[in-house]
Amino acid sequence: MAQHDDDFLDDDALDDGDDFDLAAGWGDDDDEDDADAESGELAEVRHAEEDLEPWLPQAGDAPDPFADQPEARQRALAPLLDRGGRHLTWSSLRFLRGTGDEKLDLILSLPDPARAVQAMAPEEFVLLIKEIGLTDAGDLLALASPRQLQATLDLDAWQSGELDTKAVSEWLLTAEDAGKDVVDRFTAAQDDGLLSFYLGQSLKVVIVTEDDMEGDIPDDAEVFNSPDQAFQLIGNGDDPNLTAVRQVLASVWRQSAARGRALLLATRWELPAQLEEDVLQLRNARLEELGFLDRDEALQLYGYRDAHAWKRELHARYRGTATAEPETLQPYLPADVPVRLGLALRDVRDGGFLGRVMAHVPEEVVTRLRLGLVRLGYAVQSARAERPSAVDELSRWSRHALLTASMGLEFLGDGDVTYAGLLLTVVPLKELFTAGHSLVLVEAQRARTLRHQLGGAAGLERVEPADLQLLRGLTLPFPQYGHDGQSEPVAALDELATIRQRLAGVAAVVLMAQTLSGGDLKATAPLPLRALVGTAIAWQLVSGTPQLAPLDRLNFQAFLQRGFDGPPGARTVRRDLRQALIRALLTRPDVADDDVTALTAFLETTLDRLGEELGGLDPQSAVDLRYVGEGLRVVKVDQ
Numbered sequence: 001m002a003q004h005d006d007d008f009l010d011d012d013a014l015d016d017g018d019d020f021d022l023a024a025g026w027g028d029d030d031d032e033d034d035a036d037a038e039s040g041e042l043a044e045v046r047h048a049e050e051d052l053e054p055w056l057p058q059a060g061d062a063p064d065p066f067a068d069q070p071e072a073r074q075r076a077l078a079p080l081l082d083r084g085g086r087h088l089t090w091s092s093l094r095f096l097r098g099t100g101d102e103k104l105d106l107i108l109s110l111p112d113p114a115r116a117v118q119a120m121a122p123e124e125f126v127l128l129i130k131e132i133g134l135t136d137a138g139d140l141l142a143l144a145s146p147r148q149l150q151a152t153l154d155l156d157a158w159q160s161g162e163l164d165t166k167a168v169s170e171w172l173l174t175a176e177d178a179g180k181d182v183v184d185r186f187t188a189a190q191d192d193g194l195l196s197f198y199l200g201q202s203l204k205v206v207i208v209t210e211d212d213m214e215g216d217i218p219d220d221a222e223v224f225n226s227p228d229q230a231f232q233l234i235g236n237g238d239d240p241n242l243t244a245v246r247q248v249l250a251s252v253w254r255q256s257a258a259r260g261r262a263l264l265l266a267t268r269w270e271l272p273a274q275l276e277e278d279v280l281q282l283r284n285a286r287l288e289e290l291g292f293l294d295r296d297e298a299l300q301l302y303g304y305r306d307a308h309a310w311k312r313e314l315h316a317r318y319r320g321t322a323t324a325e326p327e328t329l330q331p332y333l334p335a336d337v338p339v340r341l342g343l344a345l346r347d348v349r350d351g352g353f354l355g356r357v358m359a360h361v362p363e364e365v366v367t368r369l370r371l372g373l374v375r376l377g378y379a380v381q382s383a384r385a386e387r388p389s390a391v392d393e394l395s396r397w398s399r400h401a402l403l404t405a406s407m408g409l410e411f412l413g414d415g416d417v418t419y420a421g422l423l424l425t426v427v428p429l430k431e432l433f434t435a436g437h438s439l440v441l442v443e444a445q446r447a448r449t450l451r452h453q454l455g456g457a458a459g460l461e462r463v464e465p466a467d468l469q470l471l472r473g474l475t476l477p478f479p480q481y482g483h484d485g486q487s488e489p490v491a492a493l494d495e496l497a498t499i500r501q502r503l504a505g506v507a508a509v510v511l512m513a514q515t516l517s518g519g520d521l522k523a524t525a526p527l528p529l530r531a532l533v534g535t536a537i538a539w540q541l542v543s544g545t546p547q548l549a550p551l552d553r554l555n556f557q558a559f560l561q562r563g564f565d566g567p568p569g570a571r572t573v574r575r576d577l578r579q580a581l582i583r584a585l586l587t588r589p590d591v592a593d594d595d596v597t598a599l600t601a602f603l604e605t606t607l608d609r610l611g612e613e614l615g616g617l618d619p620q621s622a623v624d625l626r627y628v629g630e631g632l633r634v635v636k637v638d639q
Helices: 040-045 070-080 100-108 113-119 122-132 138-143 146-156 165-178 180-188 192-200 242-255 257-269 272-290 295-302 307-318 352-360 363-384 391-412 417-424 429-454 458-462 465-474 493-516 529-543 553-563 575-586 593-614
Strands: 018-021 025-028 203-207 221-225 231-236 481-483 486-488
Touching: 070 113, 100 113, 100 122, 100 138, 113 138, 122 138, 122 146, 122 391, 138 165, 138 180, 146 165, 146 180, 146 272, 165 180, 165 242, 180 242, 192 203, 192 242, 192 257, 192 272, 203 257, 231 242, 231 257, 242 257, 295 363, 295 429, 307 391, 307 417, 307 429, 352 391, 352 417, 363 391, 363 417, 363 429, 391 417, 391 429, 391 493, 429 458, 429 465, 429 493, 458 465, 465 481, 465 493, 493 529, 493 593, 529 553, 529 575, 529 593, 575 593
Parallel strands: 025 221
Antiparallel strands: 018 025, 203 231, 221 231, 481 486
């Protein structure tokens, strides 16, 4: 397919007098009757399929005025850049941190706003518009380059490999609101295949000379002709995209009648599924150049690699060396990658270990590292967000990408900033991300094992609320660290250490409950673990042997009498018994020394809650076991 041409807007325009009427459709300025319509000149045009002006399909990258001019691009963006310092982000704070409206005002206040806008990387132009909002995007669309206009649909009009025609229509109408010249440049920047497929979702195209022109047309259909009268166009009057479809036709024919005819012929004859697949491949190739990967490829970042074995390999090769051999250097990006404003990293406040390492590497590495982190953020966005243009999600996933890579670097580099700086020159950021995520996957697998032991997803309800959030977060397809009512990706090695410790505590409690239940916790009643262990404590006090069988009325009364003291209505577990009960359970042979601390804390909490739930009961009075609650297992109905 032919590439977009810089002067392709100079194609033959529609002759004067051929105007598109949004109400009535295409028509000639002179109201000719049917007889005239069938006469000489028009009859010749009706053979459009045979006499079409040759048209080479338009596909590929639309023109970028700064292509292959990185220095000129940087000069144009200079008013929006602040290169001072060695921080992970490098855009001016007033531009990065401002609201969408503030960013727009800053751009429009520049001496040459068009030059600055067109120097932006295509995806950052789209992300900026998404942040500002389409309703206020007309001024930026009017300043955009063809490549940026093409990127709007590349990034925002596809979801799960399918074209979102509603999104296409919204962009077209936004461009139309900005002026006919803007919508003309907008449609001129798009692939022919995309426009043909878009038209085909709303129109049936009939060549006037075809026999099926006489077929039945639904009463609610909207029918109009192409300006050359060679095509009859049939749409659904209730189609919300029809207004935008008419705008496309009007815009394309204003620029080139030949292109308009070619689009309608493609809409008429091309197989929609094949046309969509071809357009999607072109779009995916363009996005890959920007750093947005195909979803399947992006998900490979989340694969597992034995980080411990990899660490030993790197240690054996590079530990103790001052610099890597020149031929082993793997720069993150080629030198001519377009300058970025750094919008993807706008919400990064702390780069973790990686941020500290940047103070120990050459400036050239810092520059490449920044660009590499932006592209890593794009790659993670490709795996996690519904569409690349989801600007609200991008800041979250970019932070996740950076901190996970930082965690991988800290682990592989033994926490040594000098050694880690060396590793940065030989280990790609994507691999550092995979290393960090692999460490998370190890803990996630421990959480999944616990979930299985507890009886599946429903069995997670057995654990304490804080541990429930932790286990639920870690057993998601993309593990999260659930704590304090929030769930976020694991961000640092110290968080991983905390997770490991908490999981060990849960595992110790589960093992104790499993042992008490005879080995199969799933076969026990679906009660919280604290209720099961509380029952074991009660039996330990009553009979000297812990078990999980429900207490009958007699044994429950005995537990209240022996285990509690204090004034009526405010009794608590006897202090002299607490340590004895805990010691009796912890001296079992299945309790490992490493688990004692966690189990002790759990048993202390269990005893406190038993006191809260049962301390108000009078052991000398009859107790209705149906209302005891779930502090421990009891026989609810006398047998």
